[in-house]
Amino acid sequence: MQSGNRVDRLLAWATGELAGSDSPRLDAELLLADRLDKDRTWLYTWPEYQVEPQQCLQFEKRVYRRREGEPIAYILGYREFWSLRLEVSPASLIPRPETECLVERALQLDVPEQARVLDLGTGSGAIALALASERPGWQVVAVEQNADAVAMACRNRDRLKLQVDIRRGSWFEPVQGDPPFDMIISNPPYVESNSLWLQQGDVRFEPASALTAGEDGLDDIRRILGDSRRYLSPVGYLILEHGHMQGAAVRTLMQASGMERVETGFDLAGHERFCQSRKQP
Numbered sequence: 001m002q003s004g005n006r007v008d009r010l011l012a013w014a015t016g017e018l019a020g021s022d023s024p025r026l027d028a029e030l031l032l033a034d035r036l037d038k039d040r041t042w043l044y045t046w047p048e049y050q051v052e053p054q055q056c057l058q059f060e061k062r063v064y065r066r067r068e069g070e071p072i073a074y075i076l077g078y079r080e081f082w083s084l085r086l087e088v089s090p091a092s093l094i095p096r097p098e099t100e101c102l103v104e105r106a107l108q109l110d111v112p113e114q115a116r117v118l119d120l121g122t123g124s125g126a127i128a129l130a131l132a133s134e135r136p137g138w139q140v141v142a143v144e145q146n147a148d149a150v151a152m153a154c155r156n157r158d159r160l161k162l163q164v165d166i167r168r169g170s171w172f173e174p175v176q177g178d179p180p181f182d183m184i185i186s187n188p189p190y191v192e193s194n195s196l197w198l199q200q201g202d203v204r205f206e207p208a209s210a211l212t213a214g215e216d217g218l219d220d221i222r223r224i225l226g227d228s229r230r231y232l233s234p235v236g237y238l239i240l241e242h243g244h245m246q247g248a249a250v251r252t253l254m255q256a257s258g259m260e261r262v263e264t265g266f267d268l269a270g271h272e273r274f275c276q277s278r279k280q281p
Contacts, residue, residue, distance in 0.1 A: 005056055007032065008047035014063045027072055031062045034076050069204060082130035086156050091148035092123035093210045098267040099187050102239055102274050103130045105265050109237050111182045113137050118231065120171055120186035120224060121145075123210060125153030125164065127185055132162040141165045141181075143174050146209070171220075172227050180233040187241040188220040189213040217243060221250060225257040232279040239265075239276045247272030 005013075014028035021027050029040045035055055036042075051059070062075050073079040073094045078087055081095035082103055088094055106117075106127075115138045119128040122142035132140045142164050144150045150168045157164050167174035175181075190213055213220040221240055228238050238259060242250045247264050254262045259277035267273035 005051055006047065007043050007049045007051060010051060010056065010059060011043065014059070017063050017067055021066065027066055028063070030072055031066065031075065032059055035059045035062065079124075081126045082133070084126075084129055084133060084156075084160060086124045086126055086129070087152055087159075088124050089148070089152060090207060091146055091152055092144075092207065093187075095124060095126035098269075098271075098273050099126065099241060100130070101265055101267050102185060102187065102241055103127060103134075105274070105276060106131060106183060106185055106237075106239060107134055109183065111138075111237070114139065115182040116179060116233075117141070117183045117185065118143065118175060118181045120184065121188050121210070121220075122153055122166065123149050123187075125156045125166065127187060128153075128164045128166075129156060129160060129162050131185075132164050133160070136163065139165070141167065141175060141178070143167050143169055143171065145170050146207070171223060172231055175231065178231075181231055181236055182233050183237045183239070184224075184228055184232060185239045186224060188224060190217045190221060190241070190243050190246060192217040216249070217246065218249060218253065222253060225253055225259070229258055229279055234279065236279050237276060238279070239274055241274045242272075244271035244273065247275065250275045 010032055011028050015024045018024035018027050029043055033040050033043055035058055065075050066072060071094055073088045074090060078085050079095050082100055086095060117131060117138050117140045119142040122128050122144045125142055128140050128142035131138060142153060144153060147168060150166060153166050157166060189210055193215055240250060251262050254275055254277045260280045261278040263276045264272050265274045265276060
């Protein structure tokens with residue numbers, strides 16, 4: 001690729017280079033728009049704009065990284081989630097649209113105006129920050145074990161100026177001794193350790209520790225269910241994301257743990273995506 005090129009020619013070149021992607025044109029537009037600090041509409045408004053040589057070189061490097069399969073979110077360093085721009089890195093999972101379904105359901109539940117909410121395995125802080133942005137009266141606590149992810153979640157919180165108490169530790173360990181929570185919500189690891197899916201697409205670059213949970217993918221869900229009742233208020237809610245083929249298994253585990261009113265929620269593709277239950281006194 002030659003430097004100092006027009007926007008339309010750069011996009012055509014990048015689209016060809018990224019032919020192996022599921023969305024080559026979109027990938028090219030996102031990478032170039034970010035490099036030029038413009039939106040995608042601007043690219044179509046000014047197709048003849050001559051890009052500076054240094055910007056061309058940087059764009060080229062990004063295209064090659066994407067061609068090798070690196071996720072767009074890691075290349076850009078951010079991902080939009082629930083209208084929030086979140087910093088992301090290989091320290092945590094990339095927030096996905098499916099997880100927004102958990103946020104939507106949580107906002108519909110009958111909880112106190114000053115509800116105490118616990119987000120387990122918060123990663124970049126996506127769920128906790130989305131809830132805090134919609135319900136500033138809620139007391140949201142987010143727990144994450146990975147130190148780099150904790151630091152990233154804190155940066156996201158501070159930049160967005162949201163009130164979330166972010167703590168480092170494994171599952172319920174950092175909230176021992178806290179008052180009970182009106183809601184516990186989590187997108188835990190739920191992929192089988194030997195899943196072929198781990199060798200495909202973006203997940204090849206994401207941390208395995210945030211993806212896999214034993215042979216059947218349910219080890220961490222079992223851990224959460226084993227302790228959740230002790231940390232819930234008398235009629236508190238529990239919402240857990242799971243794989244689209246794990247709904248029946250998670251419902252069974254929830255019922256076995258003593259949770260009641262077990263329900264399944266679906267993502268926009270119509271797949272079973274999360275289970276909701278409630279503790280009964």
